[in-house]
Amino acid sequence: MAGFAQLGAQDTPQPAAPAKPAPEIGAFGFDENGMDKSVKPGDDFYAYAGGGWVKNTPMPADKAMYGSYLVMRDLTSERLRGIIEGTQGDPASKLGRAYAAYMDTAKIESLGMKPVQPWLARIKGLNDRRGYSALVAESMRMGISGPYFPWVWPDDRQPERMILSIWQDGTGMPDRDMYLSDKPAFAKMREAYLAHLARVLALAGESDVEARARAVMAMETEIAKVQWTRVDANDVTKTYNKFTLAQTAQFSTPTLDMPTVIKAAVPNAGELIVSHPSAMIGIARIMDEAPIEVLRDQMMVRSLMSLAPALPDAVEAERFAFYDKVVNGTPEREPRWRKGTALVNGMLRDEVAQLYVRRYFPPEYKASMTSLANNLLAVMGDRIGRLDWMQPVTKAKAQQKLKGFVVRVGYPDAFRDYAALDVKEGDLFGNVIRANRFEFAWSVGRLDRPTQRSDWYYSPQTVNANASWNRLEITFPAAFLQAPSFDPKADPAVNYGAIGAIAGHEISHHFDDNGSKFNEKGLLQSWWTPEDLKAFEAASKALIAQYDAYQPLPGEHMSGRLTLGENIGDLAGLTIAYDAYQRSLGGKPAPVINGYTGDQRFFLGWAQFWRVKQREEHLRQQLLTDTHSPATQRAWVVRNLDAWYKAFDVKPGDKLYLEPSKRVRIW
Known part of the structure; x- marks a missing residue:
């Protein structure tokens, strides 16, 4: 035929x-x-x-932005959910315990604000201005944002050693111009933020919240005026300002004393980088002039917003109402499983990473991407x-x-050990605080050893890529290497x-x-x-x-x-x-x-x-x-x-x- x-x-x-x-x-x-x-x-x-x-793709109601990048993130999130939920039957798994504690909404609501009350009581008990610096140091260890943002990274002029950097902070809105711009959109945002501050103070159990919110807003507006612009704040030459711990006294006042804060939070810090010196001087002065009641109120607000995932739903709903709905325009909240997956992934990222890489990153992907990069x-x-x-x-x-470039693909050569992190069944707030302290201690602990190439800024399950200037590296995490x-x-x-x-x-x-x-x-x-x-x-x-x-x-x-x-x-x-x-x-x-x-x-x-x-x-x-x-x-x-x-x-x-x-x- x-x-x-x-x-x-x-x-x-x-x-x-x-x-x-x-x-x-x-x-x-x-x-x-x-x-x-x-x-x-x-x-x-x-x-x-x-x-x-x-034109034809519906915008998900729980997204401020949606597209190829976010599709990859959603897929990764679903995969992480499967990994984490799959560990719940294992009594030895910290992942399962951490996730179950977050998903137990009945217990979280029954406890209400009780878990955070001891910390709020410490803040409310601040009557001596000189005690404020100790509270700032403690809030750093707890993962609460404050007047300073600490960061440990290789020294730009001695990259073989790690150094502490202190960045400007002190405001609750994402950018200084949101306080200062005369554009109508930001004027409306300021009105919404003022109402948000009042509602958070009410959640903390306070009264006369409108007047107190206005006082916090007034202080933060003054702080915004002394903060560096985004352009200057991201200039690596302008932001490289090295000082001994003793020399940081120049950025201090009796209320906000930088040497006291650093000694308490990072006792192993010798030299440090003060990235935005004039802003630090201004922030310390403004906080020294502010009534102590305003400092307490701002710290209560920042505490509840930083710890919102560990608190009753009313707190997280308020965080969403301003930061997601007003600032980003997102109409609906994400499903709880997605938030829980993100929380556990942040607490125990390398434990999650090992399971993710084993399941979703074939060896040929690493070889193919490495060849392409070379x-x-x-x-x-x-x-x-x-x-x-x-x-x-x-x-x-x-x-x-x-x-001298190093191409890093997929996952690090070594993963972190979480044996010292105590994750307890049914203790969401405690788990979050212990995880935050564990992460902070690990980060500042790097000051005692030379720079380690095995440290990755992004986890393997991160949908992103990055370049590290002082380490001459480019990094492509496993989760980024998908269609x-x-x-x-x-x-x-x-x-x-x-x-x-x-x-x-x-x-x-x-x-x-x-x-x-x-x-x-x-x-x-x-x-x-x-x-x-x-x-x-x-x-x-x-x-x-x-x-x-x-x-x-x-x-x-x-x-x-x-x-x-x-x-x-x-x-x-x-x-x-x-x-x-x-x-x-x-x-x-x-x-x-x-x-x-x-x-x-x-x-x-x-x-x-x-x-x-x-x-x-x-x-x-x-x-x-x-x-x-x-x-x-x-x-x-x-x-x-x-x-x-x-x-x-x-x-x-x-x-x-x-x-x-x-x-x-x-x-």
Whole structure:
């Protein structure tokens, strides 16, 4: 019969070649159904690639933002729920005990505010201003936010040792401008915050709460005036201010004495970084001038909000009502299991991590991602070698810096031991306080030993990636390595456009406006020539201007300065990833799939990762507080790459079109 081969008597049938596993999304790793082809790619590439998804996807009522990133987080949360609930039958499992205590709402409500009353009584008993510093130290250990935010990290000028950093705090709203801006949206937020303060004081059992709330608000407004702006507060040079413990007396008053606070909370601290010195002086002065009653009231409010997950539902409902509903615009609360999963994951993250990695992170994922990242590092080296604006001496140091990079994929080599953490059955409040103390003690305990490479800032079950400037590291946790960011079964073009560009983004962070200040040894030290700095700053100014022009909300412009480092990361990451994708083809033309060329699939992979729905309130807060640009503008970074114009036939007159001379090129 024609069309079929005849098998001879001695022939043995051969098994068919296994079919390539299907990608998790679409025919080749991209959701074509989510496109809006009525939009020209050159007018709005974000809408073209994902506008259909944005129009047709319902916004979950318990989300302020929803999209590819959040889908990954929700999937991870469901997986963690399965892991944690699966341990409940094991009497030896701390995970099961911690989760069961959180889910036992009947017991939590029957106890009411009784568990927190001893701490509130200590606050109310403060009658001597000099006792305030001791309460601040104790609140640090308990995980309660206060006038200072403590942080232990490698010393930027001696990265082989750990050092304590103290950051400005002292306010309850997320940003100073929420207290100070004359924009109507923030005026309404201040009214809501004032009412929130009164309701929290009432939950603490206090009376005359409206007048007392106004007094707290007045003090916090004065604190906001002395806090550093987001731009200055994130400048690694301006914030590196090292002092001995004795020298921190200059940031002190009789009421808020920094040496007293540090000695009590972190007795092993010798030197420390005071990140925002003028703010510390101002905060201490304002608190010294404030009536002691106002200090007590503010500490009660911050205590209840910090410990809300361990308290009756009325407290958590009030925290949600302001911080989620007013600030972010989220109409409904998350299901309790999701909050419980997050709480337990935070308390016992490495115990959860080991189970997560074992179940959901195959070894081949680690090998594939490591190989891709190493390819990107090689491309970055090639691009540095070809730069026409960087001097040879700086290029040599940049290449040396690249050689020292550490790529961390999936999970750490060692996990933390929680044997010393006591998790008791049915004791939610006690478990939370003990976990907070355990975490604080572990963090400050790192001051007594050299920097450990085994320490991970993100857990393996975190949906994110990061770069550590002074450790010369880029980290990709296991939970981040899933579709749509990474899918080994997808077309390579899509993977390079998504996780490849993200990896390139993290690599380039070591050379952005802050990362470029760290040398080949990870030291905060100048290593660029004046000519290099001038050229880099010129390109940066062009990128700042490009993003300053965007209006994500009517009349609400972006801050190109605040988002500069992340925008450089997006631009450089996509540029590096494109070169790496071309290199991966080995000189062969990319196949056309479903009518899309390899280059088109590459850029679509990038845009797919950033498709997002976002509530106006959340977007407004992001514009004020976040160093990352909104998703739409992150997708638009393609307008700076020549290859994008060719791939989608973008012409003059298209809204995203830039003349070649206007396209920003840095790396």
